[in-house]
Amino acid sequence: MKAAEPAGIIVEERSDFIRTKGRQKQQLKCDADSIAGCVSQRACVYCGARVVLNPVTDAIHLVHGPIGCSSYTWDIRGSLSSSADLYRFSFSTDLKEHDVIFGGEKKLARAIDELVQKYPSKLVFVYSTCIVGVIGDDLEAVCKAAAQRHGIEVIPVQSSGFIGNKSAGYRAACDALLRLLRPPEGKGLAKTRSINYLGDFNLAGEVWIIKNYLKEMGVEVNVAFTGDSNYTSLKKAARASLNIVQCAGSMYYLAEKMEELYGIPHMNISFLGLEDTSASLRKIAAAFGDAAIMSKTEELIARETARVKDAIQWYRRKMEGKKAAIYVGGGFKAISLIKQFREIGIDVVMIGTQTGRQEEYDTITDLVDDGTVILDDANPSELEKFMTEKGAHLLVGGVKERPLAYKLGMAFIDHNHDRKHPLSGFVGAVNFAGEVYSTLCSPVWNYI
Numbered sequence: 286m287k288a289a290e291p292a293g294i295i296v297e298e299r300s301d302f303i304r305t306k307g308r309q310k311q312q313l314k315c316d317a318d319s320i321a322g323c324v325s326q327r328a329c330v331y332c333g334a335r336v337v338l339n340p341v342t343d344a345i346h347l348v349h350g351p352i353g354c355s356s357y358t359w360d361i362r363g364s365l366s367s368s369a370d371l372y373r374f375s376f377s378t379d380l381k382e383h384d385v386i387f388g389g390e391k392k393l394a395r396a397i398d399e400l401v402q403k404y405p406s407k408l409v410f411v412y413s414t415c416i417v418g419v420i421g422d423d424l425e426a427v428c429k430a431a432a433q434r435h436g437i438e439v440i441p442v443q444s445s446g447f448i449g450n451k452s453a454g455y456r457a458a459c460d461a462l463l464r465l466l467r468p469p470e471g472k473g474l475a476k477t478r479s480i481n482y483l484g485d486f487n488l489a490g491e492v493w494i495i496k497n498y499l500k501e502m503g504v505e506v507n508v509a510f511t512g513d514s515n516y517t518s519l520k521k522a523a524r525a526s527l528n529i530v531q532c533a534g535s536m537y538y539l540a541e542k543m544e545e546l547y548g549i550p551h552m553n554i555s556f557l558g559l560e561d562t563s564a565s566l567r568k569i570a571a572a573f574g575d576a577a578i579m580s581k582t583e584e585l586i587a588r589e590t591a592r593v594k595d596a597i598q599w600y601r602r603k604m605e606g607k608k609a610a611i612y613v614g615g616g617f618k619a620i621s622l623i624k625q626f627r628e629i630g631i632d633v634v635m636i637g638t639q640t641g642r643q644e645e646y647d648t649i650t651d652l653v654d655d656g657t658v659i660l661d662d663a664n665p666s667e668l669e670k671f672m673t674e675k676g677a678h679l680l681v682g683g684v685k686e687r688p689l690a691y692k693l694g695m696a697f698i699d700h701n702h703d704r705k706h707p708l709s710g711f712v713g714a715v716n717f718a719g720e721v722y723s724t725l726c727s728p729v730w731n732y733i
């Protein structure tokens with residue numbers, strides 16, 4: 286094994302993906318395929334696409350594949366709707382051996398016809414799964430014919446498993462959305478003084494919290510991608526004059542494309558934690574260059590900060606000096622979490638992401654203390670090793686990391702898509718602190 290830091294890396298080929306701040310100067314490797322033989326925590330391509338598109342509330346979401354793939358449904362998501370609830374169904378073509386041998390195109394066409402008859406909708410997303418990539422069903426042609434038959438939009442989502450990792454799924458979903466946004470030919474949509482909010486899936490109503498802040502500032506939200514969105518609202522997306530991006534991992538590509546196609550500039554923001562929420566609201570206000578918006582923004586920040594300050598201080602006193610490990614999907618969330626843990630007196634000793642980008646890892650490296658382990662596309666063995674070595678008391682992650690933390694007798698915070706309480710904005714910062722406190726200081730740990 287070549288000399289590598291941190292010492293004792295289990296799979297040698299992974300050494301470039303792991304760094305200890307202060308001990309190694311070379312940049313961390315990221316945005317690459319997982320190493321064969323390692324159990325990546327990344328979800329599949331189709332799952333990445335479903336994360337992004339499933340919150341479109343009035344669409345038929347049809348999974349073209351074996352029944353197992355469609356078990357990824359609304360039930361394991363927390364995205365809320367203010368109107369339609371069609372997105373809560375997970376439809377499947379239920380491909381069987383016969384379809385794999387003779388092709389599943391006819392079955393898919395029949396499934397679309399049946400669904401459109403039963404559930405009137407202007408929009409169908411058809412997700413490709415691994416086996417469809419193998420047997421080569423022509424999704425494009427089937428969807429095009431179905432769209433003509435029914436006079437609605439039937440959009441193929443090219444998310445079969447062999448085209449890459451979860452990031453490729455995000456991209457497939459963004460490509461599907463781009464097809465939907467296309468303004469009618471010759472009828473460019475007139476720009477309005479509004480923003481699109483990208484990368485918020487309205488988990489536990491988070492989009493509504495941020496929309497209320499923006500409304501109070503005097504900023505209109507044109508459409509959120511994709512939390513609580515629908516066919517009609519998405520169709521108007523090209524009207525906005527600015528795109529703000531919360532989950533850059535999933536939506537940066539869409540923001541770039543919308544700038545290229547519709548001239549809509551974009552900026553990264555984050556509504557996780559007090560510091561980033563205030564900074565992001567100020568950034569949005571500054572983009573409008575309007576004195577009234579800026580002054581209302583300052584009033585809102587002052588009022589909301591005063592409202593939550595004492596609660597945050599109380600939690601800080603209780604948890605000061607504890608150590609946290611972070612393993613989340615995207616880099617932007619990881620960056621905000623470092624600051625958010627600092628607000629409640631907790632140091633980050635290990636941090637990693639499934640799909641972080643180079644510039645995000647550079648920022649992470651700048652923010653964390655010397656000795657912090659930073660890792661991309663980790664496997665459970667590495668997470669266990671570094672959390673244990675670094676003495677982490679708590680892990681923040683998603684559903685796949687939860688059992689690992691509990692098996693190690695460690696507190697755990699769910700920051701994934703299946704949670705039922707909001708973690709965004711000022712109110713979310715208090716919820717986060719409260720949840721960290723309840724797991725970290727739970728008496729259950731005294732019995733281990």
Ligand code: SF4
Nearest residue numbers: 329331354414415446
């Ligand atoms: S079969 Fe492929 S698409 Fe379906 S859940 Fe498994 S990895 Fe994802």
